[in-house]
Amino acid sequence: MPKITIAQNILAANDTIAQEVQQSLATHGIRTINVMSSPGAGKTTLLERTIARLRGEMAIGVIEGDIETSADAERIETAGAETVQINTRGACHLEAHMIRAALKELDIAHINLLFIENIGNLVCPSEWDLGEDLRAVVVSTTEGDDKPAKYPQMFAVSQVMIVNKLDLLPYVDYDVEKVKRQALAINPQLRIFQVSCRTGEGLDAWCEWLVTFANGKS
Amino acid sequence: MPKITIAQNILAANDTIAQEVQQSLATHGIRTINVMSSPGAGKTTLLERTIARLRGEMAIGVIEGDIETSADAERIETAGAETVQINTRGACHLEAHMIRAALKELDIAHINLLFIENIGNLVCPSEWDLGEDLRAVVVSTTEGDDKPAKYPQMFAVSQVMIVNKLDLLPYVDYDVEKVKRQALAINPQLRIFQVSCRTGEGLDAWCEWLVTFANGKS
Numbered sequence: 494m495p496k497i498t499i500a501q502n503i504l505a506a507n508d509t510i511a512q513e514v515q516q517s518l519a520t521h522g523i524r525t526i527n528v529m530s531s532p533g534a535g536k537t538t539l540l541e542r543t544i545a546r547l548r549g550e551m552a553i554g555v556i557e558g559d560i561e562t563s564a565d566a567e568r569i570e571t572a573g574a575e576t577v578q579i580n581t582r583g584a585c586h587l588e589a590h591m592i593r594a595a596l597k598e599l600d601i602a603h604i605n606l607l608f609i610e611n612i613g614n615l616v617c618p619s620e621w622d623l624g625e626d627l628r629a630v631v632v633s634t635t636e637g638d639d640k641p642a643k644y645p646q647m648f649a650v651s652q653v654m655i656v657n658k659l660d661l662l663p664y665v666d667y668d669v670e671k672v673k674r675q676a677l678a679i680n681p682q683l684r685i686f687q688v689s690c691r692t693g694e695g696l697d698a699w700c701e702w703l704v705t706f707a708n709g710k711s
Numbered sequence: 712m713p714k715i716t717i718a719q720n721i722l723a724a725n726d727t728i729a730q731e732v733q734q735s736l737a738t739h740g741i742r743t744i745n746v747m748s749s750p751g752a753g754k755t756t757l758l759e760r761t762i763a764r765l766r767g768e769m770a771i772g773v774i775e776g777d778i779e780t781s782a783d784a785e786r787i788e789t790a791g792a793e794t795v796q797i798n799t800r801g802a803c804h805l806e807a808h809m810i811r812a813a814l815k816e817l818d819i820a821h822i823n824l825l826f827i828e829n830i831g832n833l834v835c836p837s838e839w840d841l842g843e844d845l846r847a848v849v850v851s852t853t854e855g856d857d858k859p860a861k862y863p864q865m866f867a868v869s870q871v872m873i874v875n876k877l878d879l880l881p882y883v884d885y886d887v888e889k890v891k892r893q894a895l896a897i898n899p900q901l902r903i904f905q906v907s908c909r910t911g912e913g914l915d916a917w918c919e920w921l922v923t924f925a926n927g928k929s
Contacts, residue, residue: 531750532833532862533854560834562860583864585803585834613861614834615750616778616803635853635879636751642780643831644750646801661853664882 514624532613641675732842750831
């Protein structure tokens with residue numbers, strides 16, 4: 494079974510680099526969150542709103558992963574965070590060696606909190622350790638309330654789930670409690686936030702928790 | 712570069728099986744559409760509505776791809792199409808050998824039009840030929856109007872793009888014309904439909920075209 498052996502070797506090599514990344518981040522006192530979701534669930538908008546709220550309190554850096562374009566990195570930089578763009582040119586997930594390279598472009602001596610915005614994909618990024626402290630999956634009220642059951646691995650490896658686009662609940666068939674039940678059945682330790690990046694609902698609680706996380710207290 | 716060589720061999724082996732699948736489908740006079748999108752863009756609902764409208768006119772079969780669960784296959788069967796569920800158990804896309812196996816479970820002598828609902832993933836399924844006649848990508852108005860530029864490969868390999876969730880346009884920032892421009896810049900031959908599976912808007916035009924497609928006329 495050469496295919497499986499090689500896949501395992503690639504993942505093992507990734508994990509080695511991820512450990513190196515994690516040590517480097519820990520040495521600099523940087524806390525790191527790998528943000529994952531389907532395309533269009535609102536990762537970039539969540540980061541824009543978060544940075545706008547927290548920029549006075551801490552220095553935030555963002556490694557922005559996209560298959561193509563630098564549009565998201567430009568949005569994040571405008572919001573006030575130091576940003577490095579990774580273009581994977583077709584690849585469906587970020588890998589640890591990409592993070593190691595991106596960190597050389599960031600002024601890591603001055604960053605407290607680092608977000609890694611992964612490729613929009615609810616499957617493949619869940620398999621790749623990037624050296625992060627925490628993984629957050631963003632789901633949205635417009636993408637159907639069956640996603641944890643249908644894409645369980647992503648919810649199993651995450652420590653935080655953010656349910657976004659609460660403002661659209663009146664116009665869609667989406668049962669937030671069902672999603673929470675499904676997600677918690679897969680991962681009972683999951684910390685859940687419910688937000689609308691459009692109206693700002695729920696962002697206070699998310700940002701308050703981020704401050705304690707960045708200070709190493711959660 | 713052993714990694715790349717083996718990846719190419721796997722894709723070449725897939726293409727060989729895809730040709731076999733295509734010949735088998737052609738022999739039985741079945742026209743086949745591979746439906747792809749992000750998670751939650753509305754593939755299953757589109758198929759439900761389409762089957763409900765066309766079931767009197769033709770026999771429709773569906774191969775339903777999911778990582779886990781058979782919920783979608785149950786929805787499709789209730790709508791009136793013969794359905795086979797593929798659970799990929801973690802894999803992020805369908806491959807031709809899965810379709811070959813699934814066809815053995817379908818009564819292909821009596822099917823005119825076959826849909827293959829791929830895994831919800833705007834990246835990986837674009838690389839895998841399944842022996843289909845046509846690829847359709849579904850995007851929705853809630854997932855941001857930058858998706859063709861950010862995930863170009865999916866739009867390059869598709870012949871049809873369906874913009875779904877038109878009913879939510881009043882509540883989101885989404886420029887349909889921008890999406891069409893981006894998609895057509897990547898693939899000028901793309902045939903575009905705009906629908907709301909919730910209200911039924913645009914489904915007449917889509918189903919009329921499907922009838923001509925199933926009859927081999929487009």
